Amino acid sequence: MDSALIPEGAKRCSFPKFAIGIAIVSAVVLWGVFAMFLCWFKGLNQTNMNDYYGFALWIWADLAVIAVGGGAFFTGLLRYIFKIDELKNIINFAVIIGFICYSSALLILAIDIGQPLRGWFIFWHANVHSMLTEVAFCLSAYFAVLTIEFIPNILENRQANKVPFFHHLAHNMHGVMAVFAATGAFLSFFHQGSLGGVAGVLYGRPFAVREGLLIWPWTFFLFTWSAAAFGPCFTLLVTKITETVTGKKLVKDNVVHLLAKISGWMIVTYIIAKIIDTIYWALVTAPSLGFTLSHFYSNNGFYGYWILITEIVLCGVVPGAILIMKSTRENPRLRLIAIILGVIGVCLNRWVMVLQIMAVPVMSFDTWALYFPSWQEIATTILPVAYGIILIAVAYRYLPVFPQEQELNTIEPVAEAE
């Protein structure tokens, strides 16, 4: 039915099977959209946010998808600026994942601000002393970069590419992609950093505040570094999921090994910096503000030392160690464990830096403030996941996303006839 749109030589499932899959995921999208409209029409009283939790599940989801979406800017930087040619075989997919992550972040923000019709105020009535203004600027501009990086792949669709103008446009965009990639890296460095910077300058929150360099707290650099380190893990994880679902090998092992190796060394260097930062904060910064380390991890039913150990050791040191050693990195099972731990680790870091900050008591009369999101918050957070699945399914079906797919999956004539 839609075979004319499918990349030449590629085998895809039948259209009815594809449509049924999309319909099932669309039901989740509709659930999320319903919750989104509830938030827009009835207001933020649909959430469990309160005076303690001005930042809640949505902001965690925002920071998490932006962190794991960092694979797009970092892979783009490696491919177009550092000229690592092998990565051309995974860059299209990294861009699509980044596009999904950043569009999801913007969607969540559009719900979170309550009145999306006033979203443009941040550009016109900007508070130029706020790190979040910088985040909004860079986020919007970087989403434009990702859109630009995604366009050539769309124009390479079998039918679109027959239109001479589209064919030339895709070719010309590839020619200047290094300029767009460099701009994306510049924008990503600042918005990833500023998201961490927001936590680091919270002087009223001893759990978050850090010293730093000039106007930038150490969390600024740690957030950028962690996004560059763990973003490629997410790219590899989604690639693996896509390979499992499609039952095909889509990227050659040498490409996966290379990206895993780069990610591993980034994780190791990041986690060393993170450990130093944590020790200095625990021994110097927090005591200087009148707090001991145990204050942040005791007297409550959820936040214990386990979260610190899980984030740094289990989901930081362990994946880093697995990915830098050739023997473990090239073991598919261990590599998969490492990239899953890495993705959990960076999401856990963002959870701690958004929600644990809000939970920790600061004043002597305060108690721990725990929070559980409303179903509307959960539905609108799951919405981007479902949207991402649909976009990946459509892109995989109709676009030449994986340049090595044909080579890795030789189609037998009998199968083609079916």
Added chain:
Amino acid sequence: MFPFSFEWAWDMAHVVFFGGFWYAVSILGAGMTFCILKAAYDTINDSGDSHH
């Protein structure tokens, strides 16, 4: 916000924030304009040898 907006102030914060923003947007705009114009030119004078 532009320098001719009533809220604008010629201070470091406005210049750095909006300077960086408009710099990035200008690069993207110029890059896309170049690609579109060159694609139109190439289409009109189709050489048929563009591969990527």
